[in-house]
Amino acid sequence: MTSINPQIDHYMNKNKNRARLLVSCPDQPGIVSTISTLLFNHQANIVESSQYTTDPSDGRFFLRIVFESEHLQENEEQIRSSIKEVAERFDMKWTLSFLYQLKKTAIFASKDITCLRELLYQWESGDLVTDIALVISNHETGRDIVESFGIPFYHIPANKDIRKEVEAKQLKLLEEHQVDLIVLARYMQILTPDFVAAYPSKIINIHHSFLPAFIGANPHKRAYERGVKLIGATSHYVTDDLDEGPIIEQDLIRVDHRNHVEDLKKKGRLIERSVLARGVKWDLEDRVLVHENKTIVFD
């Protein structure tokens, strides 16, 4: 493990015996009993557990378990294969994260670096536990701050006419850096279906409105014209339907008749950065499960 930053090093050291299991499957009796007994047999202690069933009579079951074991690293393969076996029996989709393995994140940015800055700051404070592997931007604006943290910054000019070439370069970089999660921090460019398909439920976007209000371009201008009394922000997974992907988090801030479009933009920024950071944090902490076009977010 190379050092990321003191806060994250500290977090990883403290949590090196922990893992997180995310499961979804058709509901049936005995799931919790089977998994908790499996973990007990591996000398693992459950430290957090949350579950949800869409409909107790005939639904889909979702589970998040955080467990701790003194010999986690040496037993990793055994635990994984035990879970695999159970997963087949119950027809489960599952992911297992060991906290000694840091997820890699790419941030896509543009001219307004408020969200980028917030992600960097929360990462520096140890709130976003990840390796920010690279930042890709179609402007030079954020280079200094990104590089001051020792993070590679790639300037790839982009516009809709050269989308294919741009995405090819981006995908190459993402593969080289073995990225797990992509965050669009006000990137402002539409991604092609091919790009989205390469990272299903692994691209988080921030939209500067309370979706589904003001889908599409210029939400602040339209919010101003409609005379709404709060403006919002929405972090969501990107799908092929623009602004229609599963919502992770939303919040709003009060405005009034004195606030012009420029004021809405300024106020909006303060809420966007928080809504995006929370969405990213919850994804990195394996709290978010996608079901149909909605999310289950475990506290």
Next chain:
Amino acid sequence: MTSINPQIDHYMNKNKNRARLLVSCPDQPGIVSTISTLLFNHQANIVESSQYTTDPSDGRFFLRIVFESEHLQENEEQIRSSIKEVAERFDMKWTLSFLYQLKKTAIFASKDITCLRELLYQWESGDLVTDIALVISNHETGRDIVESFGIPFYHIPANKDIRKEVEAKQLKLLEEHQVDLIVLARYMQILTPDFVAAYPSKIINIHHSFLPAFIGANPHKRAYERGVKLIGATSHYVTDDLDEGPIIEQDLIRVDHRNHVEDLKKKGRLIERSVLARGVKWDLEDRVLVHENKTIVFD
């Protein structure tokens, strides 16, 4: 003055020397100076004042002034005619309310009486200073509580096939009671353009979503399906465009993946009642001015 309830009697007695002036006109220098000098010459003291100009270089000017004078009642006509003269000079639209004259309100209700109950309670507590002249409902549900306050309750069954006849009866009652303001407290029936035209900017509706999200029917069901993380409520003046009138107030409440449509309805009720009550209160206190399709709400 007949007694309304102890809280409102107390309020009116305390404020019998006060009046409120609402003005809007093309902006130009000297408006504040002219009006404040006019009031000074009538021995009136300005106790509250708020103003807003859409654009200082070439905009529309809005003003709300609360003033106090020991001889208000005897000078009412003189003050009114002085203001009228100034208003003509500056091309003003204006309204002048003397607090010793109580506005009359009609509430339209239906089966779910949460909002009706809140209005009655805030009126009883002296928060809504008005004479609730009558309640009209297409169900019997609220009769007991309404009549327990000595307020007339009219049950007029309604549906879209008999809209004209129903509205004729309602308009007759509204005229008989000389109503200033109509509050649709989850009335759930669409009004005809003729009805709306009879009370321009004088009908307040509560919509159970954060408009313009989920315009139209079943907003909670659609909010559930979209997977939003907060649900809202909007109080607005009624115009001919359904759910498109000027917004007075909005608010939202957090929900999560565990909340089904029924839960959204329950949580929604708690916010709807407050959003409607605030909208009504601000209108009764002459805080709301309509400009194009938006509101100016003076604190």
Next chain:
Amino acid sequence: MTSINPQIDHYMNKNKNRARLLVSCPDQPGIVSTISTLLFNHQANIVESSQYTTDPSDGRFFLRIVFESEHLQENEEQIRSSIKEVAERFDMKWTLSFLYQLKKTAIFASKDITCLRELLYQWESGDLVTDIALVISNHETGRDIVESFGIPFYHIPANKDIRKEVEAKQLKLLEEHQVDLIVLARYMQILTPDFVAAYPSKIINIHHSFLPAFIGANPHKRAYERGVKLIGATSHYVTDDLDEGPIIEQDLIRVDHRNHVEDLKKKGRLIERSVLARGVKWDLEDRVLVHENKTIVFD
């Protein structure tokens, strides 16, 4: 089962196969596995589960499980005795509630009935699932509304000089009605240690400040004098230390320099009723566990 009101009847019918288990014990491996296997062996399906450990290395473990079984009522005794056995092995404190058995609640009220009214309304709407067995008040104010729901209302005048006699009467009524939970809905009288000892962690009070700010009398007056920008409310379990018991829920509402003490009282009421209702709801739903002088509240 006698009918309570249509909403609660509906809820109970829908949930007649459900039970809730609350557990706290010293943390050790195998607890979740043991309990989930026990429930599985009784053909019970876990539909909700939340847990918390004060400190994973050497702490106290807290668990809330909602489970469902088709033959719950006939198996009640067997399930109870299985849990009892496990509880002894793990040194557990535990409670088990079957949802076909309604908890009985007493409300203590006084002159300001805002909170009482809110509890009645949320009970009528099915949000507070309980049998409101009786209301005791030292004023007559709420009698009409309470009796309109068919709930017994007892007027017992109270002041600090006759505290013992008053409490003797109250305790007698509480026993006759076999009350599980007491809610002080702005009751404004201090209870003796003997009274508190008779209902440990079973008396919920609402304090009209954000505790520990403005402990004691006249919080709104003191909030006004200090010039705070929000005023709060706190629902908490009653202990012998006035306003020092475990906090269940808190919330605040914005005020400004224009708001005098009377305005703070009016605004405060709107938040108190909600904070109290949420605290009561969570207790009735077995979501609250007391640990030392704090609460664990499971979502």
Next chain:
Amino acid sequence: MTSINPQIDHYMNKNKNRARLLVSCPDQPGIVSTISTLLFNHQANIVESSQYTTDPSDGRFFLRIVFESEHLQENEEQIRSSIKEVAERFDMKWTLSFLYQLKKTAIFASKDITCLRELLYQWESGDLVTDIALVISNHETGRDIVESFGIPFYHIPANKDIRKEVEAKQLKLLEEHQVDLIVLARYMQILTPDFVAAYPSKIINIHHSFLPAFIGANPHKRAYERGVKLIGATSHYVTDDLDEGPIIEQDLIRVDHRNHVEDLKKKGRLIERSVLARGVKWDLEDRVLVHENKTIVFD
């Protein structure tokens, strides 16, 4: 005028014809009329106006007026002397700010630079319209980011044993830079009465609790121990009574039983930065008047 940053240059250019007048005096009829007529006679147009009277019958009157005039700079002295004359007549305290003159601010920081960073960022975005003349810190932590904006950074180690010497150095720097406002951005050192007396109502501090709850040291630790459900932050003017000065702004954020002291600190930071930035912004915009130990904050 030297260039500060593009956003502030833009703001100043746009507002070079504007000034703000803040007034407080014993209430009496004719104040608004006199001032508005005075401004009209100077060809000045009132673009914003707010007023407040502590008690209309016998109180103190507070007024904030923003006015605009094409020949503001050349008429500055005449306007000032007209106001001076009126002020003497009405026994007014007053301040007059011309927006072409930028106020100078000093920021005092320490190890945790979250608040410092937020102030710099909001200044860069044009939200805090001021000349950040210097940053003084007792740690080196913020030097890089401060100097990257071209702002002088002074490292003056401080502790309670050398308070006098430290303050002497600080006061010398503040005088050299002709500072109007001092912001304690988590500076964590107590100031002597002499220092406070040198800048009355001109030092803004951020306290990491909802005052008056948790006055003094370690508020997050004490909040944790009390088990509160929200933690707050308060920005206030510094007086000789620690944490007792007039409150400008407060806000809170939800926490729960799972949050340990470290988590409260992390969550707290997100709210502190906003509460401080709003307090500073409002002071710079001449929105805050101190009356006894409270503030009047005009929207």
